[in-house]
Amino acid sequence: MQPILQIRQTPAILNFDADPGQYSIQQPKAEVNMNTQPSELEIHQYVPKLTIDSSAARSAFTGGNFLDMNSRIYSGFQDIYLQGIANRVEQGNRAAAIYEPGNTIADIYGQDWQPIPFPEFRTPASMDNVDIRFDVTPPDINFHKAHTDIQVEVHRPEIQYNRGKLDMYMKQYAAVQYIPPEVDIQS
Template sequence: MLQPILQIRQTPAVIGFDTEPGNYSISQPKAEVNVTTTPEKLTVESTSPELTIDQSRAWEAYNGGKMLDMNRRIYSGIQQLYLQAIARKVEQGNRMAQFFRPGNTIAEVYGMDTKPNSFPEIRGPASYDNVDIHIETRAPQINFRAAKVDIQVERRNPEIEYTRGKLNIYMKQYASIQFIPSELNIQL
């Protein structure tokens, strides 16, 4: 007698996955840079030298100079000449008082006095150093202001975008069990 056979067919379950990866998009705008420069400044102030020439003593030696100075020299010179004349007259009087000595006669005392009375010198003394030259110089005034650079930077944050990926899970094949009986010939 034949044994009946039972077939069992099994189909496994198959799960399908469809995926797309996520994407990052990163961009960063350029920073904005502002540069402001103040230029340097140099100022130089200079004064021209001062030349002073004083030739008043040269003019005094040449023509007497100013009237006031000339009158002062005449006045002081006349005083000196007057004192010298008095001294000469006193000397002559002293010699005349000793008329009995040889050489003290009236002719010798007064006859030898032939020098004219001079007028005082109205001019100043002559010299190679009568002109005074004076030069006054001043150092220049120098002002310097250094240059300044001002840098302003405005930074921009990065822009990050993320696009999510896809994940699709599905049943590609379902599990199944199939029982197949064998054919039975049953004769009755």
């Protein structure tokens, strides 16, 4: 038998103990600021105006103001004066024709005893003497619509990374073992 040299080889064993790293991600909420200006409705309403003009009624009852009343009296005297002149002319014409029947002196001048009425200083009465006017002003309406102002502040995410561990060590070293053959010394 031939001697055999034995070679035993032990491989190296490298051991890794690793824990993975960890991410920590936080993002604060966004801040929202909202300002709203409310809508406005403005209404300006005016008081209706009632105008009553009763000067024509006052003129029919009492004669009105003194200037208008005196003017009517003055023009009334002019009319009475002109009527008196016309009456005297007519009486003169009848007296000139005294020969006609019915034109006696008593008939012509006998009815002249009645008083002459004072001129009318009032205006005629009527249901339209009072003037009523009602003025309505429409309301002013102004509308201002609402306005919203939105401000958003976004925060960036906060990212942290915690490293894991990595341990490397030799669990077994590589080795080579030579085992020589047994030598027989007795021969």
